[in-house]
Amino acid sequence: MSNIHVNTIVNGDEVGFLCDPRETLLDCLRDKLSLTGAKEGCGTGDCGSCSVKLDGRLVCSCLVLGAEAEGKKIETIEGMSRDEKLHPLQEKFIEHAALQCGICTPGILVATKALLEKNPNPSETEVRYWLAGNLCRCTGYDKIIRAVLDTAADLREAK
């Protein structure tokens, strides 16, 4: 079968790309749209480093076909900061040193942003369960959890 033409909205911009039906959304984002923030850790939906939002739902982009993105809205890590200004979560991750090698960080940031939009006041347990599908082999998770809880507290105060 010939390539499929896909029209989609990525971080608010209308984009189009051609893909083989077997190509994943992750491959399309990285190789066709040059959005290399989402990473491939496992490619089987276990590690969460390819996390993006698809029509408002947090998903692993390695388990979505590029062709499925037709007509959908996609949010990636590249859309998180605005005009060079980091998102509060990104700032807190730096402040708390909640990353080391950084491979898992885009996925974790996208996932935690989705959590705080749904639940502005999560407990530590809720943060840990929400992030159970985001693996990090460097940090031991504690700094990540603290950065998320600290951001949530700041955002609540700012409201």
Place this chain on the structure above:
Amino acid sequence: MQYYTPESFSEASELSKNAEGIIRFLAGGTDVLVQLRADITTPDVLIDIKKIPDVKKIKKNPDGSWCIGAAVCGAELNEHEGIKSDWPGVVEAVDLIGSTQIQGRATLVGNLCNGSPAADSVPALMAAGATATVINSSGSREVSIEKIPHSPGRTTLGKGEVVSAINLPAHKPNSGDAYLRLIPRTEMDIAVVGCGINLTLEGDKISEARVSLGAVTPTVILVDAAAKAIIGKQLDEQTLEALAEAARKACNPISDRRGTIEYRTHIAGVLAKRAAKIAYERARS
């Protein structure tokens, strides 16, 4: 690989009937895409059902029963207060599957049709007395969930057949359901044993019950003997022991690195007792 997005289930059924080679339906893709990427199964024909109207709908019928579209994901079920209140065991079972990311895609129909003996939602659906709406070229029919699994990774569905929805019966007064599974860690694992129970009370005696087990036989099974062990009884220690005994007798598991035959068999009884207590409390409240 050919990729199709039919606009109706009859079209999807027609496409799969006439296709050659390996055919897969795509809903959430959390099994199909894993198998594709791991080079376990590369379909020749992939039929994405998500462009079909109503596949994302959770509908309550006038008689109180529920119809859950084939592409409704776990997170959507978990956010639905109505279905959670009527069938908490089913929703809890779905919620145990995978991570937040997987919950954003994985579906009940996919869990059923993947045919895993360790599928978490299938024992809960069986206990609930749910059915699947199966569409083929001659029309549609409702099939009990227990008739769908055939063997590990296989269903009884034939070529050209596709499941369009899961139907849950109306919640009866004084009834409750529960699902429990055992995994060696707290999240992100596959059931070593799963047990679903749905029961109805008359006074403090159980008048109706359905008990199911996962991961201890080649398919998820309904255990009639376990249901019989508690019907007509109060849920006292003696009844719970009889239930555990019947559940263990139904086990025919494998030994692997996550659990031995002896361990899985023992745990089946433990989970049956615990799930029965939860279902009993839900039925009373």
